[in-house]
Amino acid sequence: MASDKEQWGTRLGVILAVAGSAVGLGNFLRFPGQAAQNGGGAFLIPYFCALIFLGIPIGWAEWTMGRYGGKKGFHSSPGILGVIGRGSMGRYLGVAAALIPLAVSFYYVFIEAWTVGYFLKFLTGGLGIDPAGPIAEQAATSAAYYQAFTGANQDGVLFTGGSHFTLLCWVIVFAVNIWLVYRGISKGIEKFCTWAMPGMAICALIVLIRVLTLGTPDPAVPEQNVVNGLGYMWNPDFSKLTSFKTWLAAAGQIFFSISVGFGIIINYASYMKRKSDVVLSGLTSSATNELFEVGFGGMITLTASFVFLGLSGTIAAVSTGSFGLGFNTLPVVFAQMGPLGNVVGAVWFLMLFLAAITSSLSMYQPAVAFLKEATGAGHGKATSMVVVLGTVGSLLTIWFTKDGIFWNTLDFWVGTLLIFIVAMIEIILFSWVFGIERGWREAHDGAMIRIPRVFKFVMKWVAPLYLLIVFVGFCFQTLPGAVQQVLASWPARLAIGLILVTLLVMAFAVNAGEKRWRAAGMDLDDANPADGASAEVGR
Amino acid sequence: MRIGGWITMLCALAFVWGLVIWCFYRVLTAPPEEEVTPPPEGFGA
Numbered sequence: 001m002a003s004d005k006e007q008w009g010t011r012l013g014v015i016l017a018v019a020g021s022a023v024g025l026g027n028f029l030r031f032p033g034q035a036a037q038n039g040g041g042a043f044l045i046p047y048f049c050a051l052i053f054l055g056i057p058i059g060w061a062e063w064t065m066g067r068y069g070g071k072k073g074f075h076s077s078p079g080i081l082g083v084i085g086r087g088s089m090g091r092y093l094g095v096a097a098a099l100i101p102l103a104v105s106f107y108y109v110f111i112e113a114w115t116v117g118y119f120l121k122f123l124t125g126g127l128g129i130d131p132a133g134p135i136a137e138q139a140a141t142s143a144a145y146y147q148a149f150t151g152a153n154q155d156g157v158l159f160t161g162g163s164h165f166t167l168l169c170w171v172i173v174f175a176v177n178i179w180l181v182y183r184g185i186s187k188g189i190e191k192f193c194t195w196a197m198p199g200m201a202i203c204a205l206i207v208l209i210r211v212l213t214l215g216t217p218d219p220a221v222p223e224q225n226v227v228n229g230l231g232y233m234w235n236p237d238f239s240k241l242t243s244f245k246t247w248l249a250a251a252g253q254i255f256f257s258i259s260v261g262f263g264i265i266i267n268y269a270s271y272m273k274r275k276s277d278v279v280l281s282g283l284t285s286s287a288t289n290e291l292f293e294v295g296f297g298g299m300i301t302l303t304a305s306f307v308f309l310g311l312s313g314t315i316a317a318v319s320t321g322s323f324g325l326g327f328n329t330l331p332v333v334f335a336q337m338g339p340l341g342n343v344v345g346a347v348w349f350l351m352l353f354l355a356a357i358t359s360s361l362s363m364y365q366p367a368v369a370f371l372k373e374a375t376g377a378g379h380g381k382a383t384s385m386v387v388v389l390g391t392v393g394s395l396l397t398i399w400f401t402k403d404g405i406f407w408n409t410l411d412f413w414v415g416t417l418l419i420f421i422v423a424m425i426e427i428i429l430f431s432w433v434f435g436i437e438r439g440w441r442e443a444h445d446g447a448m449i450r451i452p453r454v455f456k457f458v459m460k461w462v463a464p465l466y467l468l469i470v471f472v473g474f475c476f477q478t479l480p481g482a483v484q485q486v487l488a489s490w491p492a493r494l495a496i497g498l499i500l501v502t503l504l505v506m507a508f509a510v511n512a513g514e515k516r517w518r519a520a521g522m523d524l525d526d527a528n529p530a531d532g533a534s535a536e537v538g539r
Numbered sequence: 540m541r542i543g544g545w546i547t548m549l550c551a552l553a554f555v556w557g558l559v560i561w562c563f564y565r566v567l568t569a570p571p572e573e574e575v576t577p578p579p580e581g582f583g584a
Contacts, residue, residue, distance in 0.1 A: 003550065009567060011569070011572060012567070014567060023566060040544070041543065041546075041548060041551070042543055042547070043545030044547055044551050047556070048551075066584030123577075215555075227540050228540065230540050230544065230548060231541065231544045233548075234540060234544040234545075234547055234548040235541050235543060236543045236547050250579060273572055275572065276572055277569075280562065280565055280566060280569075281566070283558075283562055284559075284562035284563060284565075284566055287558040287559045287562045288559060288562075290555045290558065290559070291555045291556065291559045294551050294555045295550070295552055295555050297553070298548075299552075410554065446572070448565060448566075448569050449565065478568060537562035
């Protein structure tokens with residue numbers, strides 16, 4: 001079990017844990033689809049702009065705020081943002097950041113269970129797709145398995161149907177997650193990520209090598225080859241750069257991929273030593289995420305699909321979305337790979353599982369930290385509370401599976417919209433309330449590299465404005481449809497209700513925690529700055 | 540794949556691989572945390 005005074009064991013440990021949190025299914029499944037639909041290689045221009053002006057600066061702000069909050073003895077978003085924002089407003093805004101990882105975990109662990117289920121299926125003979133049959137028939141077999149495994153046809157079918165395999169997979173991944181979180185920061189999460197991240201890289205390399213050596217598998221259709229597959233992903237269409245939609249998609253991809261605004265980095269960074277580097281660590285974890293996204297995700301997924309399914313098949317696969325591509329189309333692709341197909345499929349889904357579990361761990365840990373701080377419970381008791389909350393949230397997700405409406409609603413309102421809002425709150429609190437000068441000094445305390453000075457301007461002006469423009473564009477593009485869905489579907493309304501109830505309970509917990517922290521003499525409003533700055537600085 | 544595709548792919552791969560290798564080199568060759576001294580001005584110096 002974790003000790004009361006938790007801390008990362010090594011510099012590399014925290015980097016790999018944060019990188020593990022950032023690298024998820026979206027790196028391998030969402031990024032290639034977004035790039036192919038928005039200009040191919042040209043998409044990389046707005047993508048890297050968003051990385052430099054949005055992702056990395058906000059990430060640095062989160063690392064710095066987290067470590068500073070940790071110096072004050074806080075590890076939860078409400079506690080840390082209360083310190084940074086010097087008052088109750090920061091604390092209550094921080095409730096949103098505490099809600100995100102917990103609410104996202106409700107459905108994320110369910111999807112993580114799919115990766116385990118598919119891994120086990122490929123390990124034991126595959127999904128039963130006959131590669132000799134027509135492609136349409138193979139796609140139908142794969143789709144039928146996907147529908148049955150995820151319960152997409154009917155609510156409650158995963159409980160009442162003939163097979164409880166999905167439930168079993170969920171129990172396994174949930175138990176592993178909780179056990180690792182219970183073990184604590186250093187002995188659980190850090191230790192696991194230290195071997196899971198290299199393991200994921202090895203799996204990705206194996207699949208990448210297999211895909212790049214596919215050549216032209218069917219001589220009858222010579223245009224379906226690896227080079228043309230890469231061309232589908234990377235040939236630039238610069239005309240797309242004139243579209244706001246492309247820039248919005250690129251910013252959105254960076255934003256969700258790099259894990260800023262989730263309330264995760266801020267929690268992880270709070271367990272760092274007082275003088276630990278945050279600048280190089282933040283850059284390294286972002287760079288690692290980019291390697292998995294561009295270096296592996298951008299090379300594997302669509303190339304493999306193109307080689308076997310051709311241009312029209314790949315376009316159709318991309319249009320089915322990330323999960324359709326990963327769990328529906330790729331099993332058909334693996335079936336074409338001959339005797340090694342099941343092995344490659346197993347390695348692929350093992351890699352997705354490692355990507356998912358290193359992310360889900362980072363969702364439970366902030367919840368445990370929040371409950372410990374707000375209620376005064378010990379580590380074991382707080383972990384038990386997370387088990388109860390996680391079970392309730394996940395079981396609702398696993399029951400209301402029809403068309404994925406329930407979890408898609410959680411994903412949109414919490415896992416997408418609220419993340420924009422939290423990131424905006426964080427960068428404004430950091431640059432304007434804590435103060436950019438003070439934040440800059442704090443970031444460089446113990447830093448192994450210096451941030452170029454231009455980023456002071458970027459963090460104060462460019463990132464908040466960039467974020468605001470992206471947020472407004474995002475709302476115009478998606479909000480009307482999302483509201484319509486909530487009005488039209490009662491599982492969607494139930495998901496909204498779950499979000500609101502959880503938010504309310506957390507706000508009450510912060511209220512109670514506030515009194516406890518004051519009684520315990522904690523400096524929850526940063527009246528005595530840990531960096532020796534005047535209490536008025538940055539106001 | 541067109542020449543533009545090759546160029547963008549190779550540039551993007553060189554950027555992400557280069558950045559990761561540089562970052563991990565700096566992290567793994569750094570002295571233990573207690574011995575870190577403030578770096579001089581300039582990115583990566």
